Amino acid sequence: MGTLNAKARSQTQLAISSEGQDWVLLGASPDLRTQIEATPCLHPRGGTRQSPIAAVALVNADLDHVLGLLLLRELQPFRVYATASVERILREDNSMFAMLNRVADQVRWERLAPGQVSALGNVHGEEIGLCAEPVSLGTHFPQYVREKRRRESEPAEASLGLVLTDGEGRRVGFFPAVPSIDDALLQRLGGLDLLFFDGTFFDDDELVRTRGSGQTARQMGHVPVGGGDGSLQQLAGLRKPRKIFVHVNNTNPMLDEDSAEYRAVRTAGWEIAEDGCQFEL
Amino acid sequence: MGTLNAKARSQTQLAISSEGQDWVLLGASPDLRTQIEATPCLHPRGGTRQSPIAAVALVNADLDHVLGLLLLRELQPFRVYATASVERILREDNSMFAMLNRVADQVRWERLAPGQVSALGNVHGEEIGLCAEPVSLGTHFPQYVREKRRRESEPAEASLGLVLTDGEGRRVGFFPAVPSIDDALLQRLGGLDLLFFDGTFFDDDELVRTRGSGQTARQMGHVPVGGGDGSLQQLAGLRKPRKIFVHVNNTNPMLDEDSAEYRAVRTAGWEIAEDGCQFEL
Numbered sequence: 028m029g030t031l032n033a034k035a036r037s038q039t040q041l042a043i044s045s046e047g048q049d050w051v052l053l054g055a056s057p058d059l060r061t062q063i064e065a066t067p068c069l070h071p072r073g074g075t076r077q078s079p080i081a082a083v084a085l086v087n088a089d090l091d092h093v094l095g096l097l098l099l100r101e102l103q104p105f106r107v108y109a110t111a112s113v114e115r116i117l118r119e120d121n122s123m124f125a126m127l128n129r130v131a132d133q134v135r136w137e138r139l140a141p142g143q144v145s146a147l148g149n150v151h152g153e154e155i156g157l158c159a160e161p162v163s164l165g166t167h168f169p170q171y172v173r174e175k176r177r178r179e180s181e182p183a184e185a186s187l188g189l190v191l192t193d194g195e196g197r198r199v200g201f202f203p204a205v206p207s208i209d210d211a212l213l214q215r216l217g218g219l220d221l222l223f224f225d226g227t228f229f230d231d232d233e234l235v236r237t238r239g240s241g242q243t244a245r246q247m248g249h250v251p252v253g254g255g256d257g258s259l260q261q262l263a264g265l266r267k268p269r270k271i272f273v274h275v276n277n278t279n280p281m282l283d284e285d286s287a288e289y290r291a292v293r294t295a296g297w298e299i300a301e302d303g304c305q306f307e308l
Numbered sequence: 309m310g311t312l313n314a315k316a317r318s319q320t321q322l323a324i325s326s327e328g329q330d331w332v333l334l335g336a337s338p339d340l341r342t343q344i345e346a347t348p349c350l351h352p353r354g355g356t357r358q359s360p361i362a363a364v365a366l367v368n369a370d371l372d373h374v375l376g377l378l379l380l381r382e383l384q385p386f387r388v389y390a391t392a393s394v395e396r397i398l399r400e401d402n403s404m405f406a407m408l409n410r411v412a413d414q415v416r417w418e419r420l421a422p423g424q425v426s427a428l429g430n431v432h433g434e435e436i437g438l439c440a441e442p443v444s445l446g447t448h449f450p451q452y453v454r455e456k457r458r459r460e461s462e463p464a465e466a467s468l469g470l471v472l473t474d475g476e477g478r479r480v481g482f483f484p485a486v487p488s489i490d491d492a493l494l495q496r497l498g499g500l501d502l503l504f505f506d507g508t509f510f511d512d513d514e515l516v517r518t519r520g521s522g523q524t525a526r527q528m529g530h531v532p533v534g535g536g537d538g539s540l541q542q543l544a545g546l547r548k549p550r551k552i553f554v555h556v557n558n559t560n561p562m563l564d565e566d567s568a569e570y571r572a573v574r575t576a577g578w579e580i581a582e583d584g585c586q587f588e589l
Contacts, residue, residue: 057379061342090378097371098338122401123371125452129453171406 030167033282037062037302038091039203039274041223042069042080045156045193049081049149053189053201055095065303078173082106084139084159086187087204088113089169100126106135108159110184114138117173140297141183162215165206165248177304186248190215199223203274206248208261219268220308226272226299228281229253229288238276252281253288259295273300314563318343318583319372320484320555322504323350323361326437326474330362330430334377334470334482346584362430363387365420367468368485369394370450373438385431387416389440395419397453422464425496443469443496446487446529468528471496478589480504484555487529489542500549501589507553507580510534510560510569518559527558533562534569540576554581 037054050069054063063069063080081107086092096107096117107127109117114136117124127134135150141163148154165186168177189203198219205212205225216222228234228244229252235241244251248264251257252272262270272292277280281288281299292299313341319337328488331350337343344350344361352359361387377398380386390398395417398405399465422444429435442586443490446467449458469483479500486506497503509515509525510533516522525532532538533553543551556562562569562580562585573580 057338058341090381090407093376094375094404097375100371114412116403120403122397122454122457123375123452125454126371169407169411171404171405173406176403202521 032284034301036275036277036282036300038044039300040095040269041273043157043191043199043202044067044068046096048079049155050079051147051155051157051191052083053081053304054085054092054093054203055099056084057094057098059095059098059243070288078102078105079156080105082108082137082147084147084189085109085113085199086161086171086189087165087169087185088089088116089125089204092203093117097126100129100133104133104135106148106150107139108139108145108147110139110141110161110181110187111278112168112180112184115180116168116176120173120176138264139187141187156194158192158194159170162190162202162212164188165204167206167248187304188212190219193308199308200268201273205250205258206245207250209257212304213264215262216262217265217267221306222265222268223273223300224258224262225249226252226258226275226279226281228276229257233276233278233280252279252292259291259297263295269298269306270296271298271300271304271306275299313565315582317556317558317563317581320581321376322482322554323347324438324480325349325360329360330436332359332428332436332438333361333364333376334490335366335373335484336364337372337378338375338379338430340376340379343583352520358388359383359588361386362436363389363418363428365428365470366390366394367442367470367482368446368450368466369397369453370485371452373484374398378404378407381414385416387418387429387431389420389426389428390420391420391422391442391462391468392559393449393461393465396461397449397457401454401457419467422468423470424526434582437475439473441473443471443483443493445469445483445493446485447511448487448529471500472567474589480589481549482554485529486531486539486587487526488531489490489539492525494542494545497543498546498548502548502587503546503551504554504581505539505543506530506554507533507539507560507562509557513557514557533560533573540572540578550579551577552579552581552585552587556580 039066041053042050044050107160144160147157163183166182168185191199200219200222227249231244231251321337322334323331325331420442422442425441430440444464445461449466472480481500481503508530512525512532
């Protein structure tokens with residue numbers, strides 16, 4: 028056994044706010060409670076049930092991205108933004124999600140549709156200074172989704188990137204699961220001020236190598252960071268956005284700050300998200 | 309605002325073992341990962357995927373009792389013990405639970421039936437030195453369970469107590485949700501060496517009082533600790549078992565170690581479960 032110069036990290040969980048009053052969670056990870064406890068700006072204000080969490084925006088139906096919703100069931104009312112397909116998977120195929128709507132005026136479900144800009148709001152119908160534009164990225168639903176539901180769902184609604192814009196035109200991109208990069212995506216990313224991008228795996232065969240079996244990164248819907256057609260190479264021309272890798276798997280060698288992979292990422296101007304990190308635009 | 313002389317507590321989560329090798333989780337709470345990390349005997353041994361968690365026994369389908377199962381989906385194989393009704397609620401009405409069976413030989417579901425003693429085993433079919441006898445306690449399924457499923461389910465399978473016995477006849481009782489106490493239950497509890505009992509609420513009207521509305525403890529299926537017909541009074545004659553309150557809600561005044569309620573509980577010979585506490589028989 029050796030030692031590893033790497034930081035322990037919680038699961039991927041971001042929160043974004045225009046003015047610091049109303050916050051939108053990007054996904055709801057299973058360890059959300061601990062993460063909220065560690066984040067003062069998300070603590071209840073005034074009365075104990077006055078949570079600053081106004082909304083949750085979902086980009087897919089992955090367990091690690093949606094389970095935390097069930098932990099918010101005793102909060103004050105909030106909105107959930109999701110595609111029609113993702114909402115059906117959660118509400119129609121998983122009876123537990125009824126706990127989000129067991130009393131009137133609890134959670135309000137709102138629609139995200141690829142290419143369609145939505146002004147985000149809190150549950151009182153007040154806008155909170157952020158617009159979201161979903162970008163269709165992947166067509167694969169999670170493994171747990173039943174065959175019939177899969178057939179009846181819209182593939183373009185399976186996995187999104189989100190571009191969030193505030194009133195002054197500042198743009199943040201959330202792209203935690205990117206199966207491939209094309210020119211249209213490159214152009215969109217180029218206009219961002221801040222980019223959170225899929226850093227799941229460094230090498231395409233990373234899981235196969237470490238576990239002895241399994242799928243490649245690309246088969247799992249993640250373009251790897253390294254290699255000739257990895258994200259580091261393909262996004263090398265992005266000048267404008269500050270660039271942060273998120274959704275980093277614990278097998279990813281770039282987590283080891285003594286590794287060549289870590290140096291390659293940092294030299295290319297990327298950062299790797301850490302627990303508690305904050306970004307202000 | 310005053311200060312409170314009380315300890316912060318995680319959610320209810322117990323693990324039991326006969327020899328310290330194979331452990332059975334009693335329920336799987338949503339904060340299970342953090343609790344496992346804080347508990348060395350549950351850490352993987354040898355290879356990183358050699359978890360000592362052999363099985364999970366479920367006494368009901370409450371979210372706070374079952375959600376943690378989904379966090380165990382990447383562990384080595386294990387068994388889940390549940391009633392037929394609870395298993396159907398999870399596996400047929402919540403597609404996410406398919407993640408526990410996405411590869412062969414992952415999770416094996418085993419039956420618990422009230423009044424029927426089961427020898428618990430690990431996924432290799434080896435017995436682990438513990439027998440479980442379920443006791444039917446409540447007939448109410450959680451609020452999220454759909455009307456049709458509710459009609460088709462067996463009320464006696466909704467909520468259990470569990471009596472666990474090892475090879476030397478030592479007996480531990482796990483009774484986290486007890487709607488009422490009768491003579492048959494009293495007699496059964498009297499034969500235990502160690503009892504974990506429903507300490508959810510101290511007063512029947514505790515939630516109504518603190519929130520201004522809601523249900524009473526008894527309406528929610530929990531006999532209160534205090535009062536003339538509370539558990540403290542009704543179990544006052546139990547001489548044999550060491551007695552521990554579990555499943556204590558954060559509104560329960562006995563958590564305040566300066567309170568009269570705390571003194572009453574301690575004077576009556578009860579303990580209140582704390583994070584990390586261990587009991588050896």
